[in-house]
Amino acid sequence: MPEETFTGNITIRDVAARAGVALSSVSRVMSGHPDVSPAMRARVEEAVAALGYEPDLLAQSLRSGSTRTIGFIIRDISNPLYALIARACEQELRRHGYSMILMNSDGSIETESKNFLLLRRRRVDGVIASLVAEDSPSVKKTIVSLRAPLVLLDREVKGLQASAVITDHHDGVYEATKHLLDAGHTKISFITGAENVYSTRNRMSGFKQAFADAGKEINEALLALGGFDAEYAFVHTRTLMAKKPRPTALITGGIGSTSGALRALNEMGIKIGKDLAFVALDEWPLFDVFSPQISSVYRDAKAIGAEAAHLMLEVLKGGPQKESVMETKFTARFSSEGGL
């Protein structure tokens, strides 16, 4: 009987000693290697069970080169849309034996860059990310240096090897805009992030298409495409709503924008669905319960998260990189009435 000291953790060495076999044999049994006799398997398994041995994932990772860990970088987990995506993604990754390291970039390119660097040092097997911007050369360089598969969320970066889960905002926004135009609106405001990310460009393309099809002109002065955060939307809602010919309708892109705009409108005493027609892109939980009920362009965050995980697992299995397109759906509710 070997001198097993139970002060530290039980290692493969302890198991080998107890079973009276070589380290390599224990390893083979644990990993299900075919070159193992039934007798050997039984002896090792007995020792493993008796000692309660569990292989150290750190040591395994160092040797095998795979950490079974995926980095997940988003702007802000407290954004309910991202939270739903993250949850579905984590569940799916976990089902396949992967863990998720979560990092918030807080909307800062430097933080985002640092996060990528750190994930590289941690040797993660892959990264799922929603970039702050698509046109940052430093982030791009960092990503290339990762040499690990990448899945982008609603982003398109030229010259980058990556899978992506892309939302087709175009159709949803087109329907929403058409809905407003049909009701007679032309002074339509749009508040969302900058056009250096796919989602904004794609949304604007639906917006423009609707105007073009209706033979109407977009009033560029009513657009505020500068940031996804609530603060930006708050400030610009106030500014836009103070203009001389006031916009009669407002579309906000993203939950932060919607949140900031609603707060500003509330403070200004502007009632949506009455004084102003309002459409939100992306939904809140309980959109259908709270009043005023808000017209929205919906997307299935849970499906997006699961799909991101699938694309990642696919590439990790040696499969090809892919781009999945998720759809959006416009629902007219009370908030998009009135305003004229």
Added chain:
Amino acid sequence: MPEETFTGNITIRDVAARAGVALSSVSRVMSGHPDVSPAMRARVEEAVAALGYEPDLLAQSLRSGSTRTIGFIIRDISNPLYALIARACEQELRRHGYSMILMNSDGSIETESKNFLLLRRRRVDGVIASLVAEDSPSVKKTIVSLRAPLVLLDREVKGLQASAVITDHHDGVYEATKHLLDAGHTKISFITGAENVYSTRNRMSGFKQAFADAGKEINEALLALGGFDAEYAFVHTRTLMAKKPRPTALITGGIGSTSGALRALNEMGIKIGKDLAFVALDEWPLFDVFSPQISSVYRDAKAIGAEAAHLMLEVLKGGPQKESVMETKFTARFSSEGGL
């Protein structure tokens, strides 16, 4: 000039070769060890810069025994309260060089247990968790076997070495209940999770105290203390609201419960603030913007997350385990009017 092949990663070996020194010297320079001559430091730093060397965190972890990783186990990251906590916590941990592995337990004790086990195999330096239940012996055993510091969120487990961030729900709930009792309500329903977690017990204690101080009797049949999920609240709201003498007021504990209850009330056509006085424990983003405006017992999720990180860092530095108490605040809004 050594034969540096740039096919793989740059290791400490490459740096040592280029600088013409021993591995140990490079290691000493990198870790800021005092026994290093200025000349040595300069040579090594030149080589590090020239090669772009970054130490492998995996290898460092294996040797040093510290992964600089904290596990974070919660029921559901898509719960906005947890999302805010997680974000603040991650930011704080990141500022101190730690990364966060996020795991959802989905309200299942088995999943929670598996998560703890996995975190142990990953050799995380600590775990921050909001347990599904406090009375599961299997989870308790698993936690003890972790032999890593633990910070509990709103939980008290007897005979467990752990720090904790505890919310003082008592006072907030007391005020809320008093508010309802003062208005003349006695048939007050309460829907939330089971009493095998601290938060429910502490909330019930405030609830009971208010009744006692008012000299009124609690109607036990109007309590539904069985689950934090929306589905449970949905079902029991329907049942409770169908009782012969209908409750005139309803308190829901937690965001899931509130969500399920609101949906049920909406379907049943019961208007809060008019047909029923309603108070929610924990807030949603934009509680003050949506209508009907909901009376609530608020707690600062951001502060809770940051505090959890602090407690963890404290213990990792060798400090003592502690328990921090966060306060709650009741705000009466429109939803708690009417009902009688």
Added chain:
DNA sequence: TCGTAGAATGGAACCGATTCCAGAATTTTG
């Protein structure tokens, strides 16, 4: 019966760092 293919096992190198220990170089002390 012997040579050889195949199965099973042990030994050792390796993944990429840290750290202890011994020895060389340098400085201080008597």
Added chain:
DNA sequence: CAAAATTCTGGAATCGGTTCCATTCTACGA
């Protein structure tokens, strides 16, 4: 100026596994 103390540096062991290679043993066909 020799001995001792101090400062640096290199070598080797170690963390806990995986995997290649060589060796032994068994079974098979010629």
